[in-house]
Amino acid sequence: MLSYLARWVSRGAVQALKGTSSRPQLVKTPRIGNQTLAAAPLPFAGGSPGVRQARALDQERLLQIDWDDGSCSLYPFTWLRDNCQCPLCTLQSAQARSLLFSHLDVHTGMDHVQLMDNKVSITWPDQHSSEFDPDWLKKRCFSSEARQALQEELFLNEREYWDSGLQIPTADFEEVLHDDKAALAWLEALRRIGIVYLRGAPAEQGQLARLSQRIGYLRLTFYGHTWQVQDKPMANNVAYTSGELSLHTDYPALHHPPGVQFLHCVRQADEGGESEVVDGFHMAEQLRREDPEAFNILSSLRVDFTDSGADYCDFSVQSKNHIIDVDSSGRVVRINYNNATRDSVLDLPLHQVQPFYSSLKAFVELLSRPENVFTYRMEPGDVVTFDNWRLLHGRKSYQSRGQNLRHLEGAYLDWDEVMSRLRILRKTVRGDS
Amino acid sequence: MLSYLARWVSRGAVQALKGTSSRPQLVKTPRIGNQTLAAAPLPFAGGSPGVRQARALDQERLLQIDWDDGSCSLYPFTWLRDNCQCPLCTLQSAQARSLLFSHLDVHTGMDHVQLMDNKVSITWPDQHSSEFDPDWLKKRCFSSEARQALQEELFLNEREYWDSGLQIPTADFEEVLHDDKAALAWLEALRRIGIVYLRGAPAEQGQLARLSQRIGYLRLTFYGHTWQVQDKPMANNVAYTSGELSLHTDYPALHHPPGVQFLHCVRQADEGGESEVVDGFHMAEQLRREDPEAFNILSSLRVDFTDSGADYCDFSVQSKNHIIDVDSSGRVVRINYNNATRDSVLDLPLHQVQPFYSSLKAFVELLSRPENVFTYRMEPGDVVTFDNWRLLHGRKSYQSRGQNLRHLEGAYLDWDEVMSRLRILRKTVRGDS
Numbered sequence: 001m002l003s004y005l006a007r008w009v010s011r012g013a014v015q016a017l018k019g020t021s022s023r024p025q026l027v028k029t030p031r032i033g034n035q036t037l038a039a040a041p042l043p044f045a046g047g048s049p050g051v052r053q054a055r056a057l058d059q060e061r062l063l064q065i066d067w068d069d070g071s072c073s074l075y076p077f078t079w080l081r082d083n084c085q086c087p088l089c090t091l092q093s094a095q096a097r098s099l100l101f102s103h104l105d106v107h108t109g110m111d112h113v114q115l116m117d118n119k120v121s122i123t124w125p126d127q128h129s130s131e132f133d134p135d136w137l138k139k140r141c142f143s144s145e146a147r148q149a150l151q152e153e154l155f156l157n158e159r160e161y162w163d164s165g166l167q168i169p170t171a172d173f174e175e176v177l178h179d180d181k182a183a184l185a186w187l188e189a190l191r192r193i194g195i196v197y198l199r200g201a202p203a204e205q206g207q208l209a210r211l212s213q214r215i216g217y218l219r220l221t222f223y224g225h226t227w228q229v230q231d232k233p234m235a236n237n238v239a240y241t242s243g244e245l246s247l248h249t250d251y252p253a254l255h256h257p258p259g260v261q262f263l264h265c266v267r268q269a270d271e272g273g274e275s276e277v278v279d280g281f282h283m284a285e286q287l288r289r290e291d292p293e294a295f296n297i298l299s300s301l302r303v304d305f306t307d308s309g310a311d312y313c314d315f316s317v318q319s320k321n322h323i324i325d326v327d328s329s330g331r332v333v334r335i336n337y338n339n340a341t342r343d344s345v346l347d348l349p350l351h352q353v354q355p356f357y358s359s360l361k362a363f364v365e366l367l368s369r370p371e372n373v374f375t376y377r378m379e380p381g382d383v384v385t386f387d388n389w390r391l392l393h394g395r396k397s398y399q400s401r402g403q404n405l406r407h408l409e410g411a412y413l414d415w416d417e418v419m420s421r422l423r424i425l426r427k428t429v430r431g432d433s
Numbered sequence: 434m435l436s437y438l439a440r441w442v443s444r445g446a447v448q449a450l451k452g453t454s455s456r457p458q459l460v461k462t463p464r465i466g467n468q469t470l471a472a473a474p475l476p477f478a479g480g481s482p483g484v485r486q487a488r489a490l491d492q493e494r495l496l497q498i499d500w501d502d503g504s505c506s507l508y509p510f511t512w513l514r515d516n517c518q519c520p521l522c523t524l525q526s527a528q529a530r531s532l533l534f535s536h537l538d539v540h541t542g543m544d545h546v547q548l549m550d551n552k553v554s555i556t557w558p559d560q561h562s563s564e565f566d567p568d569w570l571k572k573r574c575f576s577s578e579a580r581q582a583l584q585e586e587l588f589l590n591e592r593e594y595w596d597s598g599l600q601i602p603t604a605d606f607e608e609v610l611h612d613d614k615a616a617l618a619w620l621e622a623l624r625r626i627g628i629v630y631l632r633g634a635p636a637e638q639g640q641l642a643r644l645s646q647r648i649g650y651l652r653l654t655f656y657g658h659t660w661q662v663q664d665k666p667m668a669n670n671v672a673y674t675s676g677e678l679s680l681h682t683d684y685p686a687l688h689h690p691p692g693v694q695f696l697h698c699v700r701q702a703d704e705g706g707e708s709e710v711v712d713g714f715h716m717a718e719q720l721r722r723e724d725p726e727a728f729n730i731l732s733s734l735r736v737d738f739t740d741s742g743a744d745y746c747d748f749s750v751q752s753k754n755h756i757i758d759v760d761s762s763g764r765v766v767r768i769n770y771n772n773a774t775r776d777s778v779l780d781l782p783l784h785q786v787q788p789f790y791s792s793l794k795a796f797v798e799l800l801s802r803p804e805n806v807f808t809y810r811m812e813p814g815d816v817v818t819f820d821n822w823r824l825l826h827g828r829k830s831y832q833s834r835g836q837n838l839r840h841l842e843g844a845y846l847d848w849d850e851v852m853s854r855l856r857i858l859r860k861t862v863r864g865d866s
Contacts, residue, residue, distance in 0.1 A: 083777040096773040097775060106791055155753075246534065300761065328733065340529040345573055350509070414689070
C-alpha cells in the first residue's frame, strides 16, 4: 500500500484502493472529491541563493540583504539581535534562546555588518557580534510569500476536501509501523485528507498502543488509555450501546478535544454497524456559503457540553465550545459537536435560543445529505485513523447477538504530537532541515 | 493547615501561613493582595421555590413558569423538547442525550402542560410526554442572573488578583491526599488564587504521581510523565541548567499548554534557586489599562514557539499562540510566554515587528516590577501547585556544586481534569447536586 500513498503525496491527489481488495467496502460510487488542492510546497528544498550584498539601513533600523537571484529581504535590527545564534545567546543543546528579554535592547542600532565566510556578520553597539547563515535568513524572510511558505511547511494547513465519493487513502498497518516512508505518507494524508485506512493489523486488542508508540504516546482520557467500543450493560457513554450514533466529533466536553482518533476493528457485528464519516471543514465552508447566518451563529455562540460518570476514574466534565471553531483569520480549525453530550445547560439569552436551534438544524441537515457522507464497513484487522477536529463520524445500529459481538478498540492522540512525528519523519525521509 | 484553607474558602479571603513555620519564606513583606473578590456564590444550595403556575405561550413558543416567590422564567418549547429527560430521550446510565437531533422538531408546538406531583408535565403534538423537575428548570432559567450564577458554579471563573504581597494559601500534603475537605479547599484556592503551597511531602521522587492520582491522572508530555529539574549536561531545556529562568509559562510550544503545574522540592541548592511568581491575569489587566495598544498587539498577534530535542521520545514541536489569550468576551484566559522557546520564526509583516517587540517589552517590564513579583524559597518536602495558564514563574540562578545538588520534580495536569475533581469533591463535601 506504501506505493499508493507515496504516489498520492507526490502527486497531490488521492490514490485510493482500487480493486486490490473488497475492503474497505466503498458503499458509495467512488469518485474524486470535489476540491483538490496542490501538494504542500517544499520551498527550501533546492537551497537558497547567495548573498550579493548586506547593508544596514540605520534610519529604518533594518538590514537589507540583496540576494544573488535579484530578490531582496529586510530584517529588523531588533529581530536580528533577539535571535543571535551565538553560544551566549542560544543554549545550543536545547536550540533555545538563553538571551533574557530584559537584556534585549528593542531599539538597538547596528555598528557594522559584513559578509564573512559566506555568513552575515554583525557587530552591535556593545561590541557583541552575531553571525547568520544565509539559508537561515532567507527562510525567515518577512515577505508575505516567504512567511506563507514557511508556515505551510511547519503546520501543513492546506486541506483537501471530499464528500461521499472519497477514495480513502489506505496503507498497510505493519508497513506504517516499520517503514519511515510509509509512516510519513500516512501522516501527511491524515493531515491533508483527514482520514487514512490501515489494513492488516492483528484482530486482537493492543494494536493501537503499538501504533501510538510509532508517533510518541497516546492521550489518556477519563475513558482510559485505550477504550473498548462494545455493547455494555449500564453504558457510561452512548457509544457503548448497539444503537445508531449520529454524526459527531468525540469529546467536545473537553476544552481541547483529542485531535486524532484511531479505531481498530477486533470483531464486527453480523448485521449493521457500518461506519459513516463526513468532512466537517468542507461542510462548514459550505454552510458559510449557503447559510452565512447559521455559520455566524455556530461559530460565535459557545455551547455547553457535559460528561459525567466513572471509567478510568470518576469524572464530571464541563466545557464551552463553538460548534464551528474559526481562528482569528476566519479559517475553520475545529468542529465540536456531539449531540449526546450537548448540555441541557444552554448559556444563551432567550432571543438567541431559537436561532441557535435553527442554525444547528441547517448544519446537521447539511452533514447528513447522502452526497456528503462516506460510508464503509470495518472488518477485523482494519484500523481507521482520522482527524477528530475535522471529521464527524457515526455508525449505524447493529445486532448485538450471536457469537460475533462487535468490538472496536479506540485511542486518542493530539495533533501537536502527531505533527511532531510528521516533522521528524520528513527530516529523516527527505532530509529537510 | 486544613482549617486555614477551609476558613479562607468560606470567608472568601486569603488565609496565609502565619508564624507556624518559617517556610515558605515570605521574602516580601506579607500583605493582602490589592483586589479581593467575594467567594463563589452557591446559588442553589437552599433549594428552589415551588411552581405556582405553568402555561404555554403558543404564539411565542415559550413555556412560562410562575414561581412561588413571585419570579417568572421562560423556556423555549424547542429547548424543552430537546432536553426531555425520559428514558427514550436520555440514556440514564450515561446521563447523555439519546434523542437524535434529526428527530427534533425545532419548530415544535406544545399540546398540553400541567402540574402533576410537583412536576411540570408536557404533552407534545406527537403525544410524546416529558416531565421536568422544578429545581432542574429553575437552575436552567435563561435570565442573565441565573445563567451567570450557574456558569460560575460550573467553571469558577472568578479570580482573586495578587501582587508581591501575596499571602500564599498553604495546606498539608498528606491531608490533601486523605481528606476530601482539605482537597476541595486546595483546588478551590488553586482556581481562585492560582497558587497553593503544600508542605510535608516526603523529600523523595514519586510524590507528584500520588498527588496527581488524587485528582485523576497527570498529563504526559515529551518531557515524561514527571520530569526532573536538575542541572544536566547537554540540557535539552533551559530549565535543566543552573541559570536564571526569567518569568515564563511552561510549554507555550504546545497549542494547549498544561493548565496546572506541580513542582516538588526534593533537594534545594545551598545558594540561590529562589522561586518567583507573578499573577499574569492581573498583569494583563494592568497592561490593558496602562498601555492598551500593547495589550491589543499581544492579544491579537500570534507568536510562533518551537521546541525540539529528545526526552520521553524525540520531538519537534511548533505552535502559534497569543502571548495574551482573551476569549470572545474579552476576558483574559491564558498567558503563553516563554522567551526560551519563542521561535526565531516570526510570522508578522515587517511593519508589525517593531510594535510587537515594544509591546512585549512593556509587558515584561510590568511583570518584573518588584511590587508585582512574589518570591519564595522551596525547601525539601515542599510542593508548589499553580495555574500555568495564569501565573508566570521563574527562578534565580543557583550554585550547582557541593553535596546538595538542587532537584525539583515536576508534573503537569490539565484544567478540565482538575475542575472535574473539584466538582466531584464539592458534591461529596457540600452535597451539591
